[in-house]
Amino acid sequence: MNTPAPSTAPAAASPVDRLPRLSPAQWAVAAAILVTALAVAPPAVNLIRWMVSREYYEHMPWLMLAAAVLAGFRLRANPTPIDITTSWRVMIWTGLAMMMTAGVYILPSRWMAGPAVLSLLMATIHFVGGTAAMLRMRGPMILFLACLPLPVLLDSWFVVRMQQLATWLASVWLDLFGVLHLATGVDIRTPGNNFVVEDACSGIHSMFAAITVGVGYGVLMRYRWYRILAIVVQMVFWVVVANAIRVFTVVYVQSQYGTDLSTGTPHQMIGLATFALGLLLAISSDHFFRYLHPPKSVADDDDDTPADAPDRLLDRPASARGIAIVLGGLAAVAVIGVLAFSQYSRMSKAPRSMQELAATSAIRFDAVGQDYLPAELAGWRQTGFDVNEKTADSIFGGMKSFIWRYTKGARSVLISLDGPYGDWHDLALCYSGVGWDVESRTAIDIADMPGPYKAAELNLDRPPFDRAQVLFACFDPRGASVDPPPDFGDAFYHLVNRLRWGVGDKQDYGGGVVQIQLLDQTPVELSTTQRNRNRELFEAVVRHAFGDAKGAQ
Structure with a gap:
């Protein structure tokens, strides 16, 4: 019987055998990327949850999904072979990802998780596929970049500026049409009505959506980054104009025809x-510029570097020193993460609702009435009381304001108890938003309190007639002081602290923060004596509300 000869054909390679073999340096970089990804994942999830809770950013997760789907289509249409490399470009992006991840835990800051994830994606793409893979992923990465929320409180600043700009443009057109009105800040007053340009009317919601549409349009058209930036600028310009038309229409129709378009279905329509008008105008502008300056015939995400060009410095393999830097950075991230995680874990992982903040604040919002403050206080007499139920679009934030009017002789001031808030509440931003x-x-x-209590004082001016002194202080659920940021009165340090507060998360006080405010608004400058008497009344109010156990009950 003949025995079959053994086959000499090579055995089929397993999927594991098809993977490239990694050198020790490449394993070190892969480990750095993996550990950084594990460290940044929890705060990145918290950042996404926070964005979903904000009306301005609630569409961002869908943009992330669109970026991932586009990346899948690009890879399927143009497969890129795996080419493991430890170039200087990989080192730089990996180092940035590790430093930003460390910043997440040091500040602490959930916002820093966004750029950390972007840097980590850049490092991974360059590590696995080199520059060729990055060119194919340029569009999806631009979409991911557009998902980042604004840092440094710029979203709040943007809201205020959009409201003021929409008010100003609408006021100009009302002047042209002969409508009698007075515009101050975000307030338009006519003889029979008072219109407040809130967030929705200012176009801030549609602005972020329009920017997203502009970036997506530029990516699908395979524009270069500067053309995409031009599209975004056009979107911003035309959406501002369109929303000013919206404000003008509401005020004009109400003033001339008595029809209210400020609420309900007509306002939404x-x-x-x-x-839609803003988007169409922006796309029309793009077509006009395409006519003036036609794009190249090649796709804008292609690499137009000549084939015989020398290797770029950042694409050359990293030296042993570069690998050592990665290993050192990895060790630093591990140490910082272990030491600082307890600080991050104390931060609020998800924004509390207004009702949750109110239920855990130092006062019972459903029990506050006119008798919460006495009829006589520091020589002033209570002469009025009102309750202001705030909407979600209110620039002053919070849920309720309880307002008392106190009178002494010919002078009259307002005392308000406001809240709840998630942290110390900066009234300077709020008053700036209404034209001050x-x-x-x-x-x-604040004198004569059981412990160090601090407040803030603002001196305001609103031409042509208004001057004001504002005193305010914030209190945590135990009735203890929530102090203003350090160096609150210094312009430079205020900017530094704004950076820290805007990039970093704010302290979790275990519940809602409430605020006491005194407002003295006059047509003339207050004298030193008048200011001191206002401070005396303000301190008396604070002592009455939080000087003993009353505030926490």
């Missing part, structure tokens, strides 16, 4: 129409 200029801001001590 006007908003949709102006949003902040001339000065200082931190002051």
Whole structure:
């Protein structure tokens, strides 16, 4: 019987055998990327949850999904072979990802998780596929970049500026049409009505959506980054114009025809129409510029570097010293993460609802009435009381304001108890949003309190007639002081602290923060004596509300 000869054909390679063999240096970089990904994943998830809770950013997760789907289509249409490399470009992106991940835990800051994830994706793409893979992923990465929320409180600043700009443009057109009105900040007053340009009317919601549409349009058209930036600028310009038309229409129709378009279905329809108008005008502008400057015949995400060009410095293999830097950075991330994680874990992982903040604040919002403050206080007499139920679009934030009017002789001031808030509440930003200029801001001590209590004082000016002094202080659920940021009154340090507060998360006080405010608004400059008497009344109010166990009950 003949025995069959053994086959000499090579055995089929397993999927594991098809993977490239890694050198020790490549394993070190892969480990750095993997550990950084594990470290940044929890705060990145928290960042996404926070964005979903914000009306401005609730569409961002869908943009992330669109970026992932586009990346899959690009890879399927143009497969890129795996080419493991430890170039200087990989080292730089890996180092940035590790440093930003460390910043997440040091500040602590959930926002820093966004750029950390972007840097980590850049490092991974360059590590696995080199520059060729990055060119194919340029569009999806631009979409991921557009998902980042604004840092440094710029979203709040943007809201205010959009409201003011929409008010100003609408006021100009009302002047042209002969409508009698007075515009101050975000307020338009006519003889029979008072219109407040809130967030929705200012176009801030449609603005972020329009920017997203502009970036997506540029990516699908395979524009280069500067053309995409031009599209975004056009979107911003035309959406501002369209929403100013929206404000103008509401005020004009109400003033001339007595028809209220400021609420309900008509207001929503006007908003949709102006949003569509802004998009169409922006795309029309793009077609006009394409006519003036036609794009190249090749796809804009192709690499136009000549084939015989020398290797770029950042694409050359990293030296042993570069690998050592990666290993050192990996060790630093591990140490910082272990030491600082307890600090991050104490931060609020998800924004509390207004009702949750109110239920855990130092006061019972459903029990506050006119008798919460006495009829006589520090020589002032209570002469009025009102309750302001705030909407979600209110620039002053919070859920309720309880407002008392106190009178002494010919002078009259307002005392308000506001909240709840998630942290110390900066009224300078709020008053700026309604047309006031902040001339000065200082931190002051509150006397005769059981412990160090600090407040803030603002001096305001709103041409042509208004001057104001504002005193305010914030209190945590135990009735203890929530102090203003350090160096609150110094312009430079205020900017530094704004950076820290905006990039970093704010302290979790275990519940809602409430605020006491005194407002003295006059047509003339207050004298030193008048200011001191206002401070005396403000301190008396704080002592009455939080000087003993009453505030926490």
